Amino acid sequence: MKVTVCGAAGGIGQPLSLLLKQSPHITHLSLYDIVNTPGVAADLSHINTRAKVTGHIGAAQMDAALEGSDIVVIPAGVPRKPDMTRDDLFKINAGIIRDLATAAAKNCPKAFMLIISNPVNSTVPIVAEVFKKHGVYDPKRLFGVTTLDIVRASTFVSEIVGGDAATLRVPVIGGHSGVTIIPLLSQVGGTSGLSQERIEKLTNRIQFGGDEVVKAKAGAGSATLSMAYAGARFTFSILDAIASNKPVVECTYVDLNSDAQGGAATKKITGDIQFFSVPVELGPAGVQRILPIGNLSEYEAGLLKTALPELNGNIVKGTSFISQAN
Ligand code: NAI
Numbered sequence: 001m002k003v004t005v006c007g008a009a010g011g012i013g014q015p016l017s018l019l020l021k022q023s024p025h026i027t028h029l030s031l032y033d034i035v036n037t038p039g040v041a042a043d044l045s046h047i048n049t050r051a052k053v054t055g056h057i058g059a060a061q062m063d064a065a066l067e068g069s070d071i072v073v074i075p076a077g078v079p080r081k082p083d084m085t086r087d088d089l090f091k092i093n094a095g096i097i098r099d100l101a102t103a104a105a106k107n108c109p110k111a112f113m114l115i116i117s118n119p120v121n122s123t124v125p126i127v128a129e130v131f132k133k134h135g136v137y138d139p140k141r142l143f144g145v146t147t148l149d150i151v152r153a154s155t156f157v158s159e160i161v162g163g164d165a166a167t168l169r170v171p172v173i174g175g176h177s178g179v180t181i182i183p184l185l186s187q188v189g190g191t192s193g194l195s196q197e198r199i200e201k202l203t204n205r206i207q208f209g210g211d212e213v214v215k216a217k218a219g220a221g222s223a224t225l226s227m228a229y230a231g232a233r234f235t236f237s238i239l240d241a242i243a244s245n246k247p248v249v250e251c252t253y254v255d256l257n258s259d260a261q262g263g264a265a266t267k268k269i270t271g272d273i274q275f276f277s278v279p280v281e282l283g284p285a286g287v288q289r290i291l292p293i294g295n296l297s298e299y300e301a302g303l304l305k306t307a308l309p310e311l312n313g314n315i316v317k318g319t320s321f322i323s324q325a326n
Contacts, residue, residue, distance in 0.1 A: 069107070106134065113141060183203055
């Protein structure tokens, strides 16, 4: 399979490409960025694993980078600095995502699109609109990568309740920014004995975990290494679903129309929202089934109520960026 990383020379792109280079399922790892990809590609190409590595630099080489890709992973664009929200990135990143999605719609219309660039709540709707414009939109193949929220939740929860963080699964639904991130701690074994205060602190840490890294990096960017790990995990899950025909479940931000039945069941709880992060069963064609969210505690139902208007606003912002252009 050909996997293309757009933004491959960046803080996330480089370690993500390194991790992807290790996959036996990838035959061609194509690295695209507006800077430095020849060096990154030369370096990675010396690693003795299966994938052939090619580097592509600048807009003139974008089509070649994307042509025939099976999976496109996009961590291109600017990251946050202290005191910035993910939404503050929209002005710059929306245009970058629009251009990359346009090239993908032309060069690899059937590719699985994995969107990391923030604000994910808006960049995923942008990709959907661009693909619709080109008549190639398949909602089963578009994913907002929220895996870092799940990875963080597993780490933070296991620090409190014990157990192995690597296998502790915490469902995180909603979107990927602050209050739109909704960890469902009530569904995790071992949390029932925690006080409400503890639950709220833990929830807040998961929602704003990204800020811990932004603050610690003091102007030098946001999470890159943990995001590369999370991005690789999600890509490997997609590769497993395609290659092994064995369903894989991940929480990811998808178009709820990608599974009519599961999407309708989710909308009974969320109201009429188009994009939402839910547990998804992945299969060879992408979204196979949107799985039930399960029971929410009263506190989690309150989090959902707070999240929905903000998430809806983010979605409309992304959608209208394309639909109202020209
Ligand atoms: P970075 O600045 O280190 O790297 C971004 C790369 O994108 C750079 O190499 C840059 O040259 C490249 N780029 C810029 N314009 C481009 C274009 N038109 N085409 C191709 N490449 C282009 O940033 P970093 O830290 O790697 O973050 C990238 C994005 O990922 C940011 O938007 C950040 O907010 C987001 N992010 C998402 C997370 C998530 O959980 N989904 C977590 C952490 C970051």
